[in-house]
Amino acid sequence: MTGTETSPGAPPALWPAPLAPGAVDATVTVPGSKSVTNRGLVLAALASEPGWLRRPLRSRDTLLMAEALRALGVGIEETVSSMSSGSAGAGGSGEAWRIIPAGLRGPATVDVGNAGTVMRFLPPVAALADGPIRFDGDPRSHERPLHGVIDALRVLGVRIDDDGRGALPMTVHGAGAVYGGPVSIDASSSSQFVSALLLSGPRFNQGVEVRHVGSALPSLPHIRMTVDMLRAAGAKVDSPESGGEPDVWRVTPSALLGRDLVVEPDLSNAAPFLAAALVTGGRVTIPDWPEHTTQPGDALREIFTAMGGSCALTDAGLTFTGTGRITGIDTDLHEVGELTPVIAAVAALADSPSVLRGIAHLRLHETDRLAALAKEINDLGGEVSETEDGLRIRPRPLHGGVFHTYEDHRLATAAAVLGLVVDGVQVENVATTGKTLPDFPGLWTGMLGQAATPTAAARG
Ligand SMILES: O=C(O)C1=C[C@@H](OP(=O)(O)O)[C@@H](O)[C@H](O)C1
Ligand SMILES: C=C(OP(=O)(O)O)C(=O)O
Numbered sequence: 503m504t505g506t507e508t509s510p511g512a513p514p515a516l517w518p519a520p521l522a523p524g525a526v527d528a529t530v531t532v533p534g535s536k537s538v539t540n541r542g543l544v545l546a547a548l549a550s551e552p553g554w555l556r557r558p559l560r561s562r563d564t565l566l567m568a569e570a571l572r573a574l575g576v577g578i579e580e581t582v583s584s585m586s587s588g589s590a591g592a593g594g595s596g597e598a599w600r601i602i603p604a605g606l607r608g609p610a611t612v613d614v615g616n617a618g619t620v621m622r623f624l625p626p627v628a629a630l631a632d633g634p635i636r637f638d639g640d641p642r643s644h645e646r647p648l649h650g651v652i653d654a655l656r657v658l659g660v661r662i663d664d665d666g667r668g669a670l671p672m673t674v675h676g677a678g679a680v681y682g683g684p685v686s687i688d689a690s691s692s693s694q695f696v697s698a699l700l701l702s703g704p705r706f707n708q709g710v711e712v713r714h715v716g717s718a719l720p721s722l723p724h725i726r727m728t729v730d731m732l733r734a735a736g737a738k739v740d741s742p743e744s745g746g747e748p749d750v751w752r753v754t755p756s757a758l759l760g761r762d763l764v765v766e767p768d769l770s771n772a773a774p775f776l777a778a779a780l781v782t783g784g785r786v787t788i789p790d791w792p793e794h795t796t797q798p799g800d801a802l803r804e805i806f807t808a809m810g811g812s813c814a815l816t817d818a819g820l821t822f823t824g825t826g827r828i829t830g831i832d833t834d835l836h837e838v839g840e841l842t843p844v845i846a847a848v849a850a851l852a853d854s855p856s857v858l859r860g861i862a863h864l865r866l867h868e869t870d871r872l873a874a875l876a877k878e879i880n881d882l883g884g885e886v887s888e889t890e891d892g893l894r895i896r897p898r899p900l901h902g903g904v905f906h907t908y909e910d911h912r913l914a915t916a917a918a919v920l921g922l923v924v925d926g927v928q929v930e931n932v933a934t935t936g937k938t939l940p941d942f943p944g945l946w947t948g949m950l951g952q953a954a955t956p957t958a959a960a961r962g
Contacts, residue, residue, distance in 0.1 A: 516904060517932035517943060519921020520950055525784035525826070526922075528952040529819070530775045530945060532788055534559035534765035535797060536938045537727060540567045540619040542763050544627060544701050545735045546601035547576040553760030556598045559768060562937045563617040568599070570624055573610040574631050577602030601760075608633025608676055616640040616868055616909065616937070621670060622694040625651050626702035629660040631676035638671040642909065645669070647866055650687040650695030657685045658706070682706025682755070688716030691863055696751065697728040703753030704737045714749040720863045722837050725751075727796035735759050766792050769799025771939045773844035774915040775949060776802055776822045780811045781851050781923055783826025786949070791820035798838035805833065805841070809848060828852040830897070836860030839867075842893075843916035846875045849895040850884050851923060862891040868937070869908035878905050878913070882924065902926020911937040918946055 539559040544567070546553040558564060568578050579600040608631050614621035621643055628635035649668030656662060659681045664672035682703065689695040696712050696719070703710035719725070729741045729751070738754040740746040772788045779786040792800075793815065803813050803820065809831050811824040830852040835842050839861045849856035864871040872893055876886040882903050885896040905917035907930050914935045921927035935942035 515933070516928040516930055519905075519918045519927040519929050520947060521925055522778065522782045522784075522922040522950060525782045526778045526949060526952070527785050528775075528949040529787040529789060530772075530949050531790075532767040532769075532772045532775065533561070533940060535768040536561065536563050536771075537619065537724060537797065538731070538765045539564045540617075540623065541697075541701065541728060541731050542761075542765065543567050543571060543578075543599075543601065544623050545731060545758055546760060547571045547574075547603055547606075548627065548630075548702065548705050549601075549603050549735065549758040549760045551760035552600060552602045554598055554600055554762040556762070556764045558597065558599050558765050559938065560597065561940050562615055563619060566613060566615045566617050566620050567624075570612040570614075570620060571627075573612060574606045574608070574627065574635065575604045576606070577604060603760075606631035606676070608635045611636045611638070614639035614643050614670065616642045616646075618646065618692065618694050618867075621646065621648060622651050622692065622698040623701055625655060625662070625672075625674050626680070626698055628674040628676050629655055629658075629680045630678070630702060630705055632678040633676055635674045635676055636671070637674065640909070642868065643670050645866075647691040648672075650689050650692065651698050654685045654687050654695070654699055654712070655680075658682055658710070680706045682708035682710050684711040684713065686713040686715050689714045689719055690716040691866055693719055693721035693724050696725050700725075700728050700732060700739065700751055700753055704732070704756045704758055707755060709753045709755040711750065711752045718836065719749065720836050720839055720860075721798065723796050723798040730796055735761055766790070766795060766797065768938065769795065769797040769802065770840050771915075772799055772820075773802055773841055774919050774946075776806055777844050777848050777919045778922055778949060779822045780806055780809060780824035780828060780848055781919060783824045785821060785823045787819050787821040789819035791815060798840060801838045802841060805831065805845060806848070808833070809852065830854035830856035830895070832857045832859075834860040835892070839864050840912065843871060843875060843910075843912040844919055846879065846886070846893055846895060847916040847919040850879050850886065850897055850900065850920065852897050855897065856895040857889070857892065858895070859889075859892045861893075868910035869913070871910065871913070874906070874908050874910065874913055875916070878917070879920075881905075882920065882927065900924045902928070904928045904930055906930045907932070907934055909934050911935045911939060915939070915942065918942075
């Protein structure tokens, strides 16, 4: 037990979020990207030759993905690589996974936990397997939308037994091949529907053409990530950005190459650490911040700069510097929704109101994030209200109290940000951060332990 875990049946532990002793001044090595690791695993499993994932994220979501692929017959060997890059810390170690594709087969059972990437990316992979694959997961996984994937696979000729709600649990009856072809889906509730069909598309006999019909698609950078990673694995993809029709993606049938891929740090998980610089008027450096990336977390540079900080990308990584003054923001987070919880926490500490727009789909994430953020910040004395598509945040003096996290990793990291400057914030079940960020409490206290400059207040 690390002190942040709970024993089965016990009430979730309360983690006293540490107050910042002053302005933080730290370098924080953020573990690998969940989204890149899980796409890398799927593409490597579908490849025609073995591949490597270096500095993979080792967290609940990625271990569930690896376990599921193993259950389908894929070989995944975990090794410690001898890569001697000066910044070998980006994955927490020189860890590397060797992925050895094999004939996919059932019967098998897949536990998706509450991982959107597992519950959406793997059913098309299961359809390529020989035999029935049963999918189930945490209670919340039964509520998260999956209809886009289920309906599309049925149109493409795949047999799926579910309970008629278009959600988990379900069984995909893999027939060893998928004919493929054109399909229309409404992916306005999750971009992962599109990514899921594209990732397996090269292995469908006819490839796949995915047409989104419905209101605006969220999280477009994540679809770009899918397209980029497919192309890097040798697939031919037509996308709206490459001159194709709006909202239409086409993947040509082809073999996929085994890659040697170094996973970037998870820039969305950098959010609480950068926020620490902003709210304490300090400085945080994240090594290995990529110069070019499809990760939505890259938008933090612009968003947090607009909220009062400044940043510089150098050989040392991204250094973000705060002044201690935080300005409210009126912004559309539709493309970068997963950044919302930490941005909302920072906004609650600002000196002017904020409006966060374009994020109605967050009601269907790990929890209803809009309701949860409003309730928990308000319970600490805040004034947050839900709008039709987001949050309106009026900063108020906050006080300590229990911050419930609803098994949502990003609620827990948002609470830790508030706790830096609000005395007595107790984070319920901080271990839930393990969904995408191993040992968050250790990284957090490690950041605070590095040469914090006492502020005037802390000096008394
Ligand atoms: O494809 C991905 O890796 C992700 C896409 C997004 O999902 P939605 O489009 O469902 O918001 C994002 O919120 C999630 O954290 C990761
Ligand atoms: C929405 C998220 O995750 P998932 O991949 O489970 O959809 C998230 O990490 O913010």
